[in-house]
Amino acid sequence: MPVALIGLGHWGCRFVPKLLNHALVKGLYCYDIDDARSRRIIQDFPSVKVSSDYESVLNNPEIEAVIIATPVASHYSLAKKALESGKHVLLEKPLTNRVDEAQHLVDLASARALKLMVDHITLYSGAARSIKRLIESQTLGKVIYFDAVRANLGLIQSDVSVVWDLAIHEFALIDYLLGEMPNRVSATGAAFYGSLEEIADVTLSFEGGIVAHVHVSWLSPVKKRKLIIGGMKKMLVFDDMVSDKKLKLFDRGVDLSVNAGVDKPIVTYRDGDCQVLDHDRTEPMVAVISEFMKAISEGREPLTNGAVGLRCVRILQAAEKSVKQRGTSVNLG
Template sequence: MEYPLKIAIIGAGYWGKNLIRNAASSASVSLVYVCDLDLRLLERARSNFPFIKTTCDSEDIFKAKDIEAVFIATPVVSHYKLAKRALESSKHVFVEKPMTETSAEARELIELAKKNNLLLHVDHTFIYTGAVRKIKELINADELGEIRYIDSERINLGLIQPDVNVIYDLAVHDLSIFNYILKEKPMSVAAFGKSYVTQNRENPVEEMAHIHLEYPSGTMAHIHIGWLSPVKIRKMLIGGSKKMVLYNDIEPTEKVKVYDHGADLDFKSETPSDVIYRSGDVYIPALERSEALAIEISHFADCAVNGKPSLTGGEEGYEVVRILEATQKILKRNR
């Protein structure tokens, strides 16, 4: 196998069009096929990129001998079936988040990929952003000290999904970031959610939710996700014993700010309960500016061609799905 990796993309909708655009301009992959059930989406793809082949039948892709990898950007309910079919057809897989609906499905895909010596990659795009990589770099260098807490807010107005709740739609991003920047897995999870707009629908979904995670080291993390906010907010606050980080993904340039702020007990005081508050400098680190999806596609191709493990492989996808699954059990129990 060599560059460029010949690929096909199944799903040309909201996220699929971004994959198509980045793949078409990448030197690491060669976009051969695009598949979708919607003829209008295929026409749009052909109009923008006349060199690609299009089809409404995914079997055309699985049977194509020149296709080496399949990108899947379809509703989560179809991820398992399509990814399994691709792996059975000896093709590497790049699957949109979340990896699957259940951890059992995710585990089966992992084992199938291992059996067939194929790459299984999960599209946790934020891991490839300059902002998240810089945060991990700061944590690894111990600039923040012990991570005490992470508080994340990811809210906007819509889009209310027909098949999944807001946790499956938005919390995936936060969970994948937590798993990447922290060196441990959560030992407990709590979840709370409410359905307002869709509560009288046959299949209501939670449009607002909160997730609380506890880690063995003592770190606690909170995620607030919602589809019912009048404004779009994408903020993550990471509190360390030495410094704190504010990550605001809405900011066009200053996405990451590092605060030399904190609070500690004053052990020199005659009163041991006295607290010292530190309010030092704030600095804005330089970040990689390349589009995350372009970096991710190049990484995927490198792993597939050279037999390397992916930064966001099947195991990483499985861990996120495992947490998602736990939240759904809690929500179901509390309904």
């Protein structure tokens, strides 16, 4: 199936070789408003067909699917035009920067029987699928908290805050693992080099008492990608910055016991073994492309469909509102 890639910036360029080498992609068209980027792509990848403008992509009957890797402010208008032209759409995260626009895209894709997918790439790692299985099998017991950090030095964005740029990865992953929306969001942040937050802390509260804390930063001297999941039976650590042993399962935790004649429960601590877990090593971006193409050919919804993207935008918008209100809790129920 021929595919068109819109946007040849940092993320779009990473898509090009993966698309060209993918068995389900039978031709690649590219378009970027910057002609210099298009010329560089042709030099590096001569088989790519460069389109002169976006309208020519939309009017090309050979192109059935469009991948949009542009700044978020342009997502809605570009995706809307593509869906109205009968194209399936894969969007770089986030889906849009407004809930009402995200909802309209979801409704439009449904009305046209087209696939709308968001590139929540964290969900396409083998580690994410392994974590999902551990939670569903009750290996961790009842999950009580998530504690995540995603930090590095830059890249400071001019159009979105660090919450929209980085925290969305954790929001999407937690949504995937729990399958439910938080009912409250609170967030604080600070901006030192511009008008948008470069460092932030977000707390998601869920109906059953689960709490998720997410710390994100563009101002860290070291790169961190770590998620800790606390369960009543066991605990899990996912460290995406190590080359090996990314997933570790700990037989550690807190136990409470009540003895006759004792007013307060006795607290004991388990300090058991640590088990290193293996997982599928398929490159996430390749898995994203496969999911998009297979969802189209098989006539099914992709894992990270428009509804998932919409939920994430709702959380992002609530977090943004909370930051502006200096940490006031925002209800999502």
